[in-house]
Amino acid sequence: MPRLARWPVGLTAAAVTVVHLVAGSLGRGYWFDEALMLAIGRHHLDWGSADQPPLAPVIAGLADLVAPGSMPVLRLVPSVATGLAVLVAALIARELGGDRRAQTLTALAQATAVFTTLAGHWLTPYTLEPVQWLVLVWLLVRWIRVREDRWLLALGPVLGVAALTKFQVILFGVVLVLMVLVAGPRELLRRPALWGAALIGALIAAPTLVWQAVHGWPQLRMASVLSAEAQALYGGRPGIAGALVIMAGVLGTVLVFVGLVVVWTDPRLRVYRFLGLTFLVLFGFFVATAGRPYYLDGLYGALAAVGAVALQHRREAGHRRLSWVAWPGAVLAVVVALVTLSVSQSLSRPETPDRVTGQVQQVYAGLSPQQRDRTVVYGASYIWAAFVDTADPALGLPEAHSGNRAYGYFDPPPDDHDVVIYVGAEPGKLAPVMTGLRRVGGTDDAPIWLGEGLDRPWSQAWPELRSLTVG
Incomplete structure (x- = not known):
């Protein structure tokens, strides 16, 4: 030896x-x-x-x-x-x-x-x-x-x-x-x-x-x-x-x-x-x-x-x-x-995530206090949801949600939260709960959309929003 x-x-x-x-x-x-x-x-x-x-x-x-x-x-x-x-x-x-x-x-x-x-x-x-x-x-x-x-x-x-x-x-x-x-x-x-x-x-x-x-x-x-x-x-x-x-x-x-x-x-x-x-x-x-x-x-x-x-x-x-x-x-x-x-x-440079989360904060801050109490930040992919959840706490953003990968197996948003800030392409993915989102900012890779009013409760539509494919 x-x-x-x-x-x-x-x-x-x-x-x-x-x-x-x-x-x-x-x-x-x-x-x-x-x-x-x-x-x-x-x-x-x-x-x-x-x-x-x-x-x-x-x-x-x-x-x-x-x-x-x-x-x-x-x-x-x-x-x-x-x-x-x-x-x-x-x-x-x-x-x-x-x-x-x-x-x-x-x-x-x-x-x-x-x-x-x-x-x-x-x-x-x-x-x-x-x-x-x-x-x-x-x-x-x-x-x-x-x-x-x-x-x-x-x-x-x-x-x-x-x-x-x-x-x-x-x-x-x-x-x-x-x-x-x-x-x-x-x-x-x-x-x-x-x-x-x-x-x-x-x-x-x-x-x-x-x-x-x-x-x-x-x-x-x-x-x-x-x-x-x-x-x-x-x-x-x-x-x-x-x-x-x-x-x-x-x-x-x-x-x-x-x-x-x-x-x-x-x-x-x-x-x-x-x-x-x-x-x-x-x-x-x-x-x-x-x-x-x-x-x-x-x-x-x-x-x-x-x-x-x-x-x-x-x-x-x-x-x-x-x-x-x-x-x-x-x-x-x-x-x-x-x-x-x-x-x-x-x-792992923060420029793009910081730019996106900063714009999410601007949209969130532009809502009325009553709207902010009912707001869901929703990531098209787990990546954007995770970046929102790990953003600077000083931004004051709410906990993010997503139907993608691990996030799809977490609890859905509360059913009384009917204002949505959506981060990512293809806002049509939220069709099981709401339609009519309008773009309010973001980048080419991560456009930001805003909408209000649910067609169905989150808890009811959540299984349809769940996906393992990154979107």
Whole structure:
């Protein structure tokens, strides 16, 4: 068992944490999914929502309770999680027999993965997910080395917390077990501790699964919605396939490819074939179902660790042809990561949301006091509803509503609120409750409309207004 490369790995993990925390603190606006987490945490905490389990909103709500409106506090947990993922990836390399160089390469690969760099300081479920998947892999490879079942039992709480973060871990777990059945080590499946861990994870995740069942499993219906969005967002399945590769980053892509090959060719790494197969099966599944390009973020570090250890084996055998390429690749990866991080700053600028919410406030302030008491601010999509809910409290805006995604499963507006400020295109979407809205401002992307008088009560029409498609 090699010693942990404390200084290079520790400094890399610490640098990643600090850089993301500084980047997050300097940011002046919320990423739109981050705004949703904060809006749910402030106003709608429950055991679930249409497309997200509750953990990220709980963290957002607690951060807002401790320091309302503070970006550094809100983004502390995701920044730390991103840094911890670097450490855990290096620990996986160490469990595989990786020396100081292999651990450091793995840490750099995890630190410079594209989407991890882009989103590593946003408080979203997909930012918290990579470290959880990597911890699961680390526990498995440690059990393979030491064969002590306490490491399997530790899988249970991690599985449960991961399921409260994002549901993809359930698919990950199922595929992982099936690939162990195919490629071994099959002894793992005969350990009662493994199935005890699965039970513990299921019990922890049970409340959010019950919420989904009670509400008709909206998360399952999201698959077709995401598939329909894939063409416009990513160029369809070919674009997703390419993105799933390059999201590993410059260094990570090379090491992942090497890892996928050597689990079949390196005798010392063949026991980890199940990891390579799991990656390939999930890759194929996410391409076939037109999933999001970041769905494999939790596995890049694990396969990069395998690849880094394989390069170590070649170096120890006297083959250095590939080894000298690694460090220039690492330098290039860091440069690309820094550029990506700067891009993330531009993606969460507040200018457009502030302009829209400012105009909503002007329309709202222009109403009579009696009208304001009966006013509903309604977003065509959850994005605009979340931006209204997380706007500057000094604007004095009422709580926003929407029929879109998570908002469609919150309570409808009160039936006696018959004045509507509608944000978004296609005001005809409100036809189940009212017609005759007139445009009063907004931007090309988010026009603002005003209307008064309901044709039907909100509570009666709410199921017809509910939609998972962003509009």
